Amino acid sequence: xxxxxxxxxxxxxxxxxxxxxxxxxxxxxxxxxxxxxxxxxxxxxxxxxxxxxxxxxxxxxxxxxxxxxxxxxxxxxxxxxxxxxxxxxxxxxxxxxxxxxxxxxxxxxxxxxxxxxxxxxxxxxxxxxxxxxxxxxxxxxxxxxxxxxxxxxxxxxxxxxxxxxxxxxxxxx
Amino acid sequence: xxxxxxxxxxxxxxxxxxxxxxxxxxxxxxxxxxxxxxxxxxxxxxxxxxxxxxxxxxxxxxxxxxxxxxxxxxxxxxxxxxxxxxxxxxxxxxxxxx
Numbered sequence: 001x002x003x004x005x006x007x008x009x010x011x012x013x014x015x016x017x018x019x020x021x022x023x024x025x026x027x028x029x030x031x032x033x034x035x036x037x038x039x040x041x042x043x044x045x046x047x048x049x050x051x052x053x054x055x056x057x058x059x060x061x062x063x064x065x066x067x068x069x070x071x072x073x074x075x076x077x078x079x080x081x082x083x084x085x086x087x088x089x090x091x092x093x094x095x096x097x098x099x100x101x102x103x104x105x106x107x108x109x110x111x112x113x114x115x116x117x118x119x120x121x122x123x124x125x126x127x128x129x130x131x132x133x134x135x136x137x138x139x140x141x142x143x144x145x146x147x148x149x150x151x152x153x154x155x156x157x158x159x160x161x162x163x164x165x166x167x168x169x170x171x172x173x
Numbered sequence: 174x175x176x177x178x179x180x181x182x183x184x185x186x187x188x189x190x191x192x193x194x195x196x197x198x199x200x201x202x203x204x205x206x207x208x209x210x211x212x213x214x215x216x217x218x219x220x221x222x223x224x225x226x227x228x229x230x231x232x233x234x235x236x237x238x239x240x241x242x243x244x245x246x247x248x249x250x251x252x253x254x255x256x257x258x259x260x261x262x263x264x265x266x267x268x269x270x271x
Binding site: 005006009010012013016017019020021022025028029031032035036039042043046047048050051052054055058059062063066067070071073074075090094097098099101102128129131132133135136139140143147150151153154155157158161162 | 174176177179180181182183184186187188190191194198199200201203204205207208211212214215218219221222225227228229230231233234235237238239240241242244245246248249250251252253255256260261
């Protein structure tokens with residue numbers, strides 16, 4: 001089980017590497033999907049399944065769907081593939097920078113292999129993440145209202161950015 | 174550093190480097206921003222598990238809400254640049270070039 005969780009962590013890293021060194025945004029989106037699936041699996045292995053499901057719904061089901069059709073708007077009709085030498089060079093360069101920096105900085109110590117988890121709170125058998133997110137609606141209601149207001153505001157921000165016409169620097173034509 | 178901590182630390186660094194070395198498309202830079210948000214969400218979710226403080230679980234949810242706002246704004250700028258310049262190639266964004 002430990003090795004399975006480490007495998008999830010390694011695949012998470014490889015997915016993000018695929019996003020960073022993508023030959024074309026289509027492959028970047030695939031890397032992001034793989035990374036978020038591995039990250040969600042890792043969170044489930046720790047016991048916090050609620051935030052993992054929230055990540056799946058909001059991130060994959062909401063944000064990535066919007067990203068995918070924006071990629072279809074904006075990307076090339078004839079994309080490069082993974083075998084291009086520049087893409088391989090970018091990927092190897094990123095790996096080299098991160099691993100050499102980690103080894104030199106003394107960050108790497110592969111003896112310890114896991115994190116502890118918790119599934120209850122003393123005598124009450126409430127799940128950690130359910131009770132934690134419930135705080136968002138009781139004591140953290142101010143933050144909840146701020147986040148809702150921010151999300152509403154972003155709708156108008158997007159409207160103004162896209163409309164433009166002759167106002168604003170982005171739509172200067 | 175345990176290998177799991179190292180994996181999301183290096184995931185954040187990879188996506189930060191990918192954002193710095195963005196190449197042709199604006200949307201590649203936006204995807205790297207999204208992967209930075211993802212690689213910050215995962216450790217923020219692990220923090221309440223490791224330190225056994227359940228009330229911290231609201232921080233990754235809040236971060237997800239604001240990351241959705243940021244993704245929407247970035248995509249709106251992508252659409253605006255695609256409407257103005259015809260594509261989202263970064264060498265078209267040269268209004269400040271002398």
